[in-house]
Amino acid sequence: MAKVNYNWFLLILLVVLVSIPCTNQLESSQVLTLMRIKKLLNFPAVLSGWNRYTDFCNIEPNSSLILVCYEGSITQLHMIGQDGSPMLPKNFSIGSFFTTLARLPSLKVLSLVSLGLWGPMPTGIGSLSSLEILNMSSNFLYGTIPEEVSALKNLQTLILDHNLFSGQVPDWLSGLPLLAVLSLRGNSLGGPLPNSLGDLENLRVLALSGNNLYGEVPDLSNLTNLQVLDLQGNYLGPQFPRLGSKVATLILRNNKFRSGIPSELSSYVQLQHLDISLNRFMGPFSPSLLALPSINYLDISENGFSGMLFQNTSCNEGLRFVDLSSNLLTGSLPTCLVSYSQTKVVRYANNCLTAGAQNQHPYSFCRNEALAVLGLLHSQQKKASMNKVALPLSMAGGLVGGVALLCVFIWLILQRVNVKKAKGRPSVRLIAENASTGVPPKLLSDARYISQKMRLGALCLPAYRTFSLEELQEATNNFETSTLMGEGSHGQMYRGKLKDGSLVAIRCLKTKKRNCKQNFVHHIELFSKLRHHHLVSALGHCFEYRDDPSVSKLFLIFEYVRNGTLRSNISGGFAGHTLSWTQRIVAAIGVTKGIQFLHAGIVPGVFANKLKITNILLDQNLVAKISSYNLPPLEENMRTEVQAGVSWPGSKELKIPARTKHEDKMDVYDIGVILLEIITGRPITYESEVELVKDQVSVSISADETARRGITDPVVQSTCLDESLKTVMEICISCLSKKPTERPSVEDVLWNLQFAAQAQEAWRRDSQSSDRSSVSLPQSSQLQLVIQ
Ligand SMILES: *[C@@H]1O[C@H](CO)[C@@H](O)[C@H](O)[C@H]1NC(C)=O
Numbered sequence: 001m002a003k004v005n006y007n008w009f010l011l012i013l014l015v016v017l018v019s020i021p022c023t024n025q026l027e028s029s030q031v032l033t034l035m036r037i038k039k040l041l042n043f044p045a046v047l048s049g050w051n052r053y054t055d056f057c058n059i060e061p062n063s064s065l066i067l068v069c070y071e072g073s074i075t076q077l078h079m080i081g082q083d084g085s086p087m088l089p090k091n092f093s094i095g096s097f098f099t100t101l102a103r104l105p106s107l108k109v110l111s112l113v114s115l116g117l118w119g120p121m122p123t124g125i126g127s128l129s130s131l132e133i134l135n136m137s138s139n140f141l142y143g144t145i146p147e148e149v150s151a152l153k154n155l156q157t158l159i160l161d162h163n164l165f166s167g168q169v170p171d172w173l174s175g176l177p178l179l180a181v182l183s184l185r186g187n188s189l190g191g192p193l194p195n196s197l198g199d200l201e202n203l204r205v206l207a208l209s210g211n212n213l214y215g216e217v218p219d220l221s222n223l224t225n226l227q228v229l230d231l232q233g234n235y236l237g238p239q240f241p242r243l244g245s246k247v248a249t250l251i252l253r254n255n256k257f258r259s260g261i262p263s264e265l266s267s268y269v270q271l272q273h274l275d276i277s278l279n280r281f282m283g284p285f286s287p288s289l290l291a292l293p294s295i296n297y298l299d300i301s302e303n304g305f306s307g308m309l310f311q312n313t314s315c316n317e318g319l320r321f322v323d324l325s326s327n328l329l330t331g332s333l334p335t336c337l338v339s340y341s342q343t344k345v346v347r348y349a350n351n352c353l354t355a356g357a358q359n360q361h362p363y364s365f366c367r368n369e370a371l372a373v374l375g376l377l378h379s380q381q382k383k384a385s386m387n388k389v390a391l392p393l394s395m396a397g398g399l400v401g402g403v404a405l406l407c408v409f410i411w412l413i414l415q416r417v418n419v420k421k422a423k424g425r426p427s428v429r430l431i432a433e434n435a436s437t438g439v440p441p442k443l444l445s446d447a448r449y450i451s452q453k454m455r456l457g458a459l460c461l462p463a464y465r466t467f468s469l470e471e472l473q474e475a476t477n478n479f480e481t482s483t484l485m486g487e488g489s490h491g492q493m494y495r496g497k498l499k500d501g502s503l504v505a506i507r508c509l510k511t512k513k514r515n516c517k518q519n520f521v522h523h524i525e526l527f528s529k530l531r532h533h534h535l536v537s538a539l540g541h542c543f544e545y546r547d548d549p550s551v552s553k554l555f556l557i558f559e560y561v562r563n564g565t566l567r568s569n570i571s572g573g574f575a576g577h578t579l580s581w582t583q584r585i586v587a588a589i590g591v592t593k594g595i596q597f598l599h600a601g602i603v604p605g606v607f608a609n610k611l612k613i614t615n616i617l618l619d620q621n622l623v624a625k626i627s628s629y630n631l632p633p634l635e636e637n638m639r640t641e642v643q644a645g646v647s648w649p650g651s652k653e654l655k656i657p658a659r660t661k662h663e664d665k666m667d668v669y670d671i672g673v674i675l676l677e678i679i680t681g682r683p684i685t686y687e688s689e690v691e692l693v694k695d696q697v698s699v700s701i702s703a704d705e706t707a708r709r710g711i712t713d714p715v716v717q718s719t720c721l722d723e724s725l726k727t728v729m730e731i732c733i734s735c736l737s738k739k740p741t742e743r744p745s746v747e748d749v750l751w752n753l754q755f756a757a758q759a760q761e762a763w764r765r766d767s768q769s770s771d772r773s774s775v776s777l778p779q780s781s782q783l784q785l786v787i788q
Pocket residue numbers: 039040042089091092
């Protein structure tokens with residue numbers, strides 16, 4: 001009896017034991033579904049252990065297979081095949097496969113990776129309505145990503161990496177409000193990115209690398225949760241993407257980004273991984289990126305970053321990978337990157353750094369590369385102005401005789417005046433006062449919008465036109481003496497106020513001989529080209545006639561520039577304002593660019609301009625403008641042409657007229673004198689003073705920093721970086737070389753000044769970054785303007 005009871009007890013126990021796993025056993029329909037999946041996938045190795053008796057909910061999970069059940073239903077299914085699995089055979093039907101999957105209605109997480117799945121993504125995906133995470137990487141799915149995916153309202157993660165999807169990144173993705181991870185790496189998606197990406201508020205990871213995407217990256221600044229942005233290997237650009245400030249990983253490698261790095265980046269305290277290599281970034285590299293508090297990986301290699309590094313630049317402790325190679329960096333490698341720790345990789349080859357084991361170009365390489373960019377712009381300018389000039393020149397061909405006469409005639413007037421005045425060159429000199437035109441500050445603040453036109457200077461000026469005599473009489477109150485600004489070597493200069501309220505400067509040239517209007521065509525043609533950002537530009541002209549149709553007076557109308565001369569802004573003469581060191585260099589760069597334009601931006605070039613610091617005017621934005629240039633055609637040009645034996649301007653081959661040897665170097669010398677004054681802050685008026693001060697500067701270059709600062713204008717003495725000061729001093733002295741051939745080219749001067757400005761700015765920003773609150777924007781955009 002007791003034995004029987006004991007057996008009963010065992011039986012009950014057995015039933016209980018058997019029934020315990022039953023509570024977590026898969027519904028039989030789901031077991032059948034899994035068996036069908038195995039068949040549809042052509043019995044892959046990863047599922048080889050499955051049979052009808054497998055306890056699916058208790059399979060030991062491993063790296064290739066995970067099943068998770070909840071209340072008798074599968075909620076998670078991960079099947080990871082062998083890397084590089086071949087496509088499933090021809091009888092595979094992805095449609096049937098997804099129809100089968102839909103019989104697992106509780107499925108929340110589905111990974112089907114490297115299983116050889118092929119075909120277009122079926123629309124049936126939309127019925128997996130519980131799905132939160134879908135990873136179908138490394139298969140052979142093709143066609144567009146079907147809109148049915150947008151029915152998966154719970155979807156948080158969509159990963160379709162390494163498939164063959166084509167078409168565009170869908171814009172209906174914004175209909176997935178919970179989407180946090182979107183990864184479509186390594187497909188064949190093309191076209192621009194939809195702006196709706198910017199609405200995916202919950203997005204944390206956006207990975208679109210290795211596609212054929214092009215165009216600008218939409219504004220992602222509203223994605224405040226975005227931590228990872230990987231756009232590597234597309235054709236995106238040229239603007240740097242706008243991002244939220246929480247980004248930790250930013251990969252823009254190998255695209256077509258071209259702008260500079262926005263300065264906000266230096267305030268991304270969470271940024272850990274920054275890879276912007278293999279783009280066409282230009283402009284200054286900000287060393288403050290090395291010191292970001294979270295940064296551990298920084299790759300800027302294979303770009304055109306310029307600028308200077310200093311030994312004392314600081315780095316973040318955690319930095320373990322830095323690649324600066326193949327840029328145009330100068331200066332010395334920061335000490336914090338020099339340590340030979342095994343855990344740290346530092347690459348900096350193919351720059352122009354002074355020290356370092358890795359292969360470096362000579363300093364001149366980086367300079368020449370930077371010049372090549374300049375040269376490109378330069379030749380574009382030439383082309384543009386040549387195209388414009390070519391037609392009028394050939395039209396003027398018939399007027400050769402007339403023009404020649406005109407030149408002789410102008411030469412005669414000028415000679416006569418010169419005899420009277422004994423000294424003075426035939427150049428137009430303007431007098432500084434109030435002005436109406438200038439560059440809108442917006443343009444200055446956003447240098448990338450400064451176009452070719454702007455470089456040519458036309459953008460901010462009214463079109464060149466003919467003025468009527470009545471208009472000029474009205475503007476000057478019939479040439480009242482109170483409007484007379486000065487009387488130069490060859491005529492008077494008046495200030496006028498036009499009907500629209502703008503101020504102009506009007507030069508009046510009297511003609512002595514009888515000449516009809518046609519004789520001035522060429523002169524006017526050339527005059528009308530004298531329009532550039534860094535010139536006091538030509539606005540128009542006006543003829544006054546005698547009783548017969550011959551011209552009695554020629555009026556030339558110029559823009560009117562307000563803020564005083566460069567000298568008055570340096571020696572504190574003008575409203576007590578004195579330019580900072582950077583502003584001085586920027587002004588000198590402006591002067592040099594104006595000269596560059598006069599030499600090469602117009603045809604024929606205008607040389608020997610007798611620059612003087614008092615003829616450099618500053619407008620309200622402190623843009624330097626040359627107010628005195630050798631107004632063509634002048635007697636010297638004329639003689640040059642004759643000496644060169646070139647028939648001018650009729651000859652077809654002739655594009656740029658020959659000029660006297662080293663005429664360009666005369667202007668370079670004058671730039672040197674201006675630099676001397678910018679450095680020392682002392683007015684320099686006589687040739688003997690030039691020699692004296694030049695010698696002092698020369699000596700101080702080879703002496704020490706104290707000596708250099710000693711002769712520097714006290715106003716900027718303490719705020720200029722020695723490196724920058726020394727660069728300006730050196731280029732100044734070489735401009736002042738006795739032999740014209742030893743003087744640098746205009747481009748050389750420009751490059752050195754830009755270098756000096758960059759060095760100064762980099763240092764200034766560096767010294768400010770300790771005080772994080774004031775990461776400065778306006779100055780760096782001003783610099784970009786300089787670099788353009
Ligand atoms: C596909 O063909 C193979 C034989 O080549 C066969 O074993 C398999 O069952 C077929 N699969 C389907 C889903 O029909």
